[in-house]
Amino acid sequence: MLRGKRVLLIISGGIAAYKSLDLIRRLRERGADVRAVLTRAGEQFVTPLSVSALTEDKVYTDLFSLTDEAEMGHIQLSRNADVLVVAPASADILARMAAGMANDLATTVLLATDKPVLAAPAMNVRMWQHPATQSNLEVLRDRGVMIVGPNEGDMACGEYGPGRMAEPLEIVAEVSNFFQTASGPLAGRRALVTSGPTHEPIDPVRYIANRSSGRQGHAIAIALAEAGAEVTLVTGPVDLPEPPGLTTVPVETAREMLAACQSALPADIAVCAAAVADWHVADAANQKLKKADGQATPTLALSENPDILATLSKSGPERPAVVIGFAAETEDVVAHAQAKLARKGCDWILANDVSPAVGTFGGDRNTIHLVTPDGVEDWPTLSKRDVGRRLVQTIIERGPFAE
Numbered sequence: 001m002l003r004g005k006r007v008l009l010i011i012s013g014g015i016a017a018y019k020s021l022d023l024i025r026r027l028r029e030r031g032a033d034v035r036a037v038l039t040r041a042g043e044q045f046v047t048p049l050s051v052s053a054l055t056e057d058k059v060y061t062d063l064f065s066l067t068d069e070a071e072m073g074h075i076q077l078s079r080n081a082d083v084l085v086v087a088p089a090s091a092d093i094l095a096r097m098a099a100g101m102a103n104d105l106a107t108t109v110l111l112a113t114d115k116p117v118l119a120a121p122a123m124n125v126r127m128w129q130h131p132a133t134q135s136n137l138e139v140l141r142d143r144g145v146m147i148v149g150p151n152e153g154d155m156a157c158g159e160y161g162p163g164r165m166a167e168p169l170e171i172v173a174e175v176s177n178f179f180q181t182a183s184g185p186l187a188g189r190r191a192l193v194t195s196g197p198t199h200e201p202i203d204p205v206r207y208i209a210n211r212s213s214g215r216q217g218h219a220i221a222i223a224l225a226e227a228g229a230e231v232t233l234v235t236g237p238v239d240l241p242e243p244p245g246l247t248t249v250p251v252e253t254a255r256e257m258l259a260a261c262q263s264a265l266p267a268d269i270a271v272c273a274a275a276v277a278d279w280h281v282a283d284a285a286n287q288k289l290k291k292a293d294g295q296a297t298p299t300l301a302l303s304e305n306p307d308i309l310a311t312l313s314k315s316g317p318e319r320p321a322v323v324i325g326f327a328a329e330t331e332d333v334v335a336h337a338q339a340k341l342a343r344k345g346c347d348w349i350l351a352n353d354v355s356p357a358v359g360t361f362g363g364d365r366n367t368i369h370l371v372t373p374d375g376v377e378d379w380p381t382l383s384k385r386d387v388g389r390r391l392v393q394t395i396i397e398r399g400p401f402a403e
């Protein structure tokens with residue numbers, strides 16, 4: 001994956017800089033060309049000589065070096081790379097990147113680049129947790145900067161917590177992953193995935209929900225991203241981490257989910273894996289409902305929720321080229337799915353049995369019947385991860401983008 005790729009490694013100041021020496025070796029072992037920029041603070045932790053010995057190239061340190069500028073201007077330095085990796089990324093350099101500063105060679109290169117940037121933060125746990133650092137990270141993530149780590153553990157300063165730079169091999173994996181995604185079969189395609197349950201409020205503290213864990217929807221979103229698609233994951237409340245490398249939009253109700261999906265259009269692929277509530281409480285109370293002696297038990301009047309799958313399937317010129325739904329059934333799984341395919345207007349349905357005895361909801365495995373206008377295909381019982389991968393493979397091979 002990394003053969004011939006040009007990595008510009010920016011080493012900023014931090015004790016983790018010693019690990020960047022190993023990072024250079026690991027990247028080069030895999031065939032990457034590594035050129036390094038060392039900040040002034042970085043030079044306090046590793047010497048230009050050791051960096052240069054490992055890159056077998058000169059090390060760039062000075063914005064105002066006449067020789068360097070004559071040989072290779074700082075703009076050229078950033079353009080001549082396929083990816084920029086900032087490791088370690090100190091709190092200081094992250095702040096300067098977020099602010100768009102260009103007060104040394106490293107930040108000038110980072111501001112001048114049109115190439116993807118990956119940062120591996122490393123700092124004291126309190127610096128990491130400081131709202132300033134967290135909001136800088138949010139700014140950088142929004143701008144598309146990829147972040148790897150930090151990991152949790154003992155710190156050089158004697159504290160414990162998140163702040164340790166990701167290990168060199170983790171950074172290498174992230175860089176490889178980036179190149180794999182950029183050349184994946186769905187590169188350039190946009191995908192929208194719904195996942196998880198919805199919560200429909202009864203009053204400010206109570207809601208109607210279901211047992212969906214979001215595992216299947218999240219796994220599909222991850223598999224689409226791994227194949228190179230640009231993924232928006234619209235998810236109801238789940239107890240899962242936000243998957244890296246895609247845009248996650250958290251929502252609560254079906255109506256919010258529909259609005260989030262519509263603002264994610266246009267998309268080439270839509271997969272509706274969320275277990276959307278069919279109804280919401282017509283007049284959810286603004287205050288907590290109280291039980292009072294002698295009062296009648298309240299009756300909840302329900303109104304129908306929008307059908308997101310049907311709406312996306314019939315969204316006119318903005319309709320994604322492939323729209324896929326799920327049919328969670330407890331009986332006559334395939335027959336119901338076939339009826340649903342016609343009713344909702346989607347292209348394929350993944351039918352699965354959610355009887356409690358099967359344990360699909362919340363479990364790790366799923367037994368799928370792929371229902372298309374051409375027939376039914378029974379898949380073996382697979383992990384939800386593998387269902388995601390197999391679905392993506394099917395989209396690639398049999399979907400509208402197949403050559």
Ligand code: C5P
Nearest residue numbers: 272273274276305306307308309325326
């Ligand atoms: O009609 P039913 O709920 O069984 O249909 C399931 C499929 O429809 C799933 O793909 C689910 O994500 C989608 N759906 C939806 N919006 C709804 C109800 C279901 O997108 N309001």
